[in-house]
Amino acid sequence: MNKYIEVKNLKKYFPVPKGQLHAVDDVSFSIEEGKTLGVVGESGCGKSTLGRLILHLLEATDGEILLRGEDITHVKKKRLKELRETMQIIFQDPFSSLNPRMTVEQLVSEPLKIKGGFSKEAIQKATAEIMEIVGIPERMRICYPHELDGGRRQRVGIARALILNPEFIVCDEPVSALDVSIQAQILNLMQDLQEQRHLTYIFITHDLSVVRYLSHFIIVMYLGQVVEQAPSEEIFENPMHPYTQVLISAIPMPDIHNKADRIIVHGELSSPVNPKPGCRFYLRCPYATEVCQQPQIMKEVSPGHFVLCVRAEKIVNNSMP
Amino acid sequence: MADQNRDGFTLQYQAVSDKREIILQVKDLTVEYVTDDEVAKAVNHVSFELRSGSTLGLVGETGAGKTTIAKAVLGVLPDVSARICGGEILFNGSDLLELSEMEMQKIRGNQISMIFQDPMTALNPTMKIGDQIKEAIMLHEKLSHAEGEKRAVDMLEMVGIPGERYSDYPHQFSGGMKQRVVIAIALACKPQLLIADEPTTALDVTIQAQVLDMMMKLKMELGTSVIMITHDLGIIAETCDYVAVIYSGEVVECGTSEDIFDYASHPYTVGLFASLPSRSGKGERLKPIKGMMPDPADLPEGCPFAERCPCPEKQCFSTKPEYLHLSDTHIVKCCKRWERQ
Numbered sequence: 001m002n003k004y005i006e007v008k009n010l011k012k013y014f015p016v017p018k019g020q021l022h023a024v025d026d027v028s029f030s031i032e033e034g035k036t037l038g039v040v041g042e043s044g045c046g047k048s049t050l051g052r053l054i055l056h057l058l059e060a061t062d063g064e065i066l067l068r069g070e071d072i073t074h075v076k077k078k079r080l081k082e083l084r085e086t087m088q089i090i091f092q093d094p095f096s097s098l099n100p101r102m103t104v105e106q107l108v109s110e111p112l113k114i115k116g117g118f119s120k121e122a123i124q125k126a127t128a129e130i131m132e133i134v135g136i137p138e139r140m141r142i143c144y145p146h147e148l149d150g151g152r153r154q155r156v157g158i159a160r161a162l163i164l165n166p167e168f169i170v171c172d173e174p175v176s177a178l179d180v181s182i183q184a185q186i187l188n189l190m191q192d193l194q195e196q197r198h199l200t201y202i203f204i205t206h207d208l209s210v211v212r213y214l215s216h217f218i219i220v221m222y223l224g225q226v227v228e229q230a231p232s233e234e235i236f237e238n239p240m241h242p243y244t245q246v247l248i249s250a251i252p253m254p255d256i257h258n259k260a261d262r263i264i265v266h267g268e269l270s271s272p273v274n275p276k277p278g279c280r281f282y283l284r285c286p287y288a289t290e291v292c293q294q295p296q297i298m299k300e301v302s303p304g305h306f307v308l309c310v311r312a313e314k315i316v317n318n319s320m321p
Numbered sequence: 322m323a324d325q326n327r328d329g330f331t332l333q334y335q336a337v338s339d340k341r342e343i344i345l346q347v348k349d350l351t352v353e354y355v356t357d358d359e360v361a362k363a364v365n366h367v368s369f370e371l372r373s374g375s376t377l378g379l380v381g382e383t384g385a386g387k388t389t390i391a392k393a394v395l396g397v398l399p400d401v402s403a404r405i406c407g408g409e410i411l412f413n414g415s416d417l418l419e420l421s422e423m424e425m426q427k428i429r430g431n432q433i434s435m436i437f438q439d440p441m442t443a444l445n446p447t448m449k450i451g452d453q454i455k456e457a458i459m460l461h462e463k464l465s466h467a468e469g470e471k472r473a474v475d476m477l478e479m480v481g482i483p484g485e486r487y488s489d490y491p492h493q494f495s496g497g498m499k500q501r502v503v504i505a506i507a508l509a510c511k512p513q514l515l516i517a518d519e520p521t522t523a524l525d526v527t528i529q530a531q532v533l534d535m536m537m538k539l540k541m542e543l544g545t546s547v548i549m550i551t552h553d554l555g556i557i558a559e560t561c562d563y564v565a566v567i568y569s570g571e572v573v574e575c576g577t578s579e580d581i582f583d584y585a586s587h588p589y590t591v592g593l594f595a596s597l598p599s600r601s602g603k604g605e606r607l608k609p610i611k612g613m614m615p616d617p618a619d620l621p622e623g624c625p626f627a628e629r630c631p632c633p634e635k636q637c638f639s640t641k642p643e644y645l646h647l648s649d650t651h652i653v654k655c656c657k658r659w660e661r662q
Binding site for chain 2: 042043149150151179180181182183184185187188191206208209210212213214246247249250251252253254255256259262264265266268
């Protein structure tokens with residue numbers, strides 16, 4: 001399989017009055033073409049910043065982003081415009097990401113107009129086609145966003161992302177604002193589109209059951225760092241990092257018979273401003289010892305499964321029944 | 322070594338042959354929202370009961386009428402637009418709908434309290450959090466300021482916030498901490514009934530786990546009965562012993578958690594479960610419920626779910642279904658003659 005996107009030691013620091021906020025700190029991973037990478041973590045862990053960095057909506061502080069081997073970290077102007085066509089984003093909140101004064105048709109066709117060089121008829125035809133694909137009825141083309149329900153609004157967001165025929169889409173919590181029955185419709189649509197168009201997705205979410213369902217590969221982020229990365233099933237069946245274990249055990253499962261023993265961690269996320277060199281989960285980790293205050297190194301525990309915790313193997317072995 | 326830090330606990334219930342007394346009984350409640358040009362039927366003939374010390378989950382999608390039911394029980398529906406058209410809300414035997422506003426004020430916050438979804442907007446940003454708890458207590462009990470303050474500190478510590486933070490303001494707290502403060506206010510007068518409206522929706526999963534864990538521990542300690550409103554079937558499975566599934570302002574299925582999770586019978590309940598990614602295998606296609614909930618201002622003549630139902634019959638479009646008893650605890654509102662397998 002070809003690596004579509006490869007990210008090496010990517011960093012994004014935001015200057016704040018008290019120093020540097022490490023939003024994304026030394027993150028490396030790659031995505032194969034036509035696959036889905038799930039990025040999970042809680043609010044403030046840097047997952048959305050990561051998505052925006054790859055799309056060049058934010059400038060990286062340091063590190064490299066490679067697209068099919070080409071370094072695109074610092075591309076400018078013409079090449080950047082070309083890249084923007086192939087890389088798109090779907091936002092979380094379909095209520096605030098659409099211009100309330102534009103009709104559905106205007107919203108969906110806008111990317112084509114910005115790209116330029118199409119006749120009116122061609123734009124109309126392409127818009128009608130894409131609306132059909134994402135399942136917005138033709139009669140709704142003259143509606144404004146406030147007249148649509150959440151699911152349809154998100155379909156408009158998807159249509160906008162698709163109309164330029166991208167190869168790669170960053171999906172930033174695309175179903176978090178939707179009810180479960182509508183969420184299932186959108187997830188199915190996204191999977192169909194991936195198969196038909198051979199799309200590569202980065203799927204950013206805090207909902208682990210959703211990533212488990214549709215990702216091939218998962219990275220777990222905590223305070224700007226990737227703490228664990230592995231193929232999707234491996235993460236759920238064999239979580240090694242204490243944070244991943246906590247996260248998985250925290251999901252309430254819709255099952256009254258198999259109530260897993262929950263690991264409740266105390267405290268909350270510490271500050272990402274000027275973090276100390278050791279493990280960032282140290283203060284909340286139920287297994288923390290002194291070695292955890294040393295800088296941590298990413299370790300490959302089994303093929304394709306990386307963990308940022310010196311004690312991961314010991315912890316897993318000890319807690320085995 | 323690892324185990325001493327693990328603070329997990331599992332909730333266990335025995336729902337069968339429940340002999341606990343009924344503290345809340347909602348009978349045939351109907352609520353409408355009236356605007357200039359339309360009438361939205363938000364709650365239609367809803368009935369359910371809650372036994373002392375138990376937790377009832379109201380589950381349903383946005384706009385199903387869950388919050389309206391809760392607000393009706395608490396008597397905080399907006400005067401201008403909402404109209405209670407019928408029904409009774411019996412709390413310890415007396416009908417809350419018959420009470421005057423003054424009498425309701427004595428009950429509200431004292432015997433029945435509510436936790437709202439968004440802790441960011443539920444607290445007064447210009448008031449010390451300790452004083453906000455004290456205010457709730459002193460409204461209902463004759464105490465000196467010093468006593469009130471002491472009770473507020475006790476409540477803070479009960480929800481896991483150090484008493485020294487009494488004089489902090491809401492903006493100095495994170496979302497999870499604010500929700501703890503909201504819970505402290507709600508439980509300050511040791512209410513008999515707590516209505517929690519999506520109490521953890523705005524929180525991250527690890528914080529959600531902390532807050533739910535704490536709520537359930539306190540519920541047991543204080544013997545409070547809880548109505549848990551949520552769209553998350555996972556939370557229902559973890560916290561509730563009874564469940565009412567709300568669709569289009571109606572209770573379409575109601576029973577013990579076991580009835581609902583093991584013997585889901587209404588096509589809507591079945592559809593909800595089939596939509597969940599966590600219940601589907603990898604690569605397996607999700608089975609969403611087609612279409613959308615009907616507009617409450619334009620409800621269909623027959624069953625409100627008929628349009629979306631995978632197996633409707635002719636009569637479903639013309640006649641309202643009646644309740645069908647599948648067992649002593651399990652009822653379903655559907656035309657089909659369902660039988661529990």
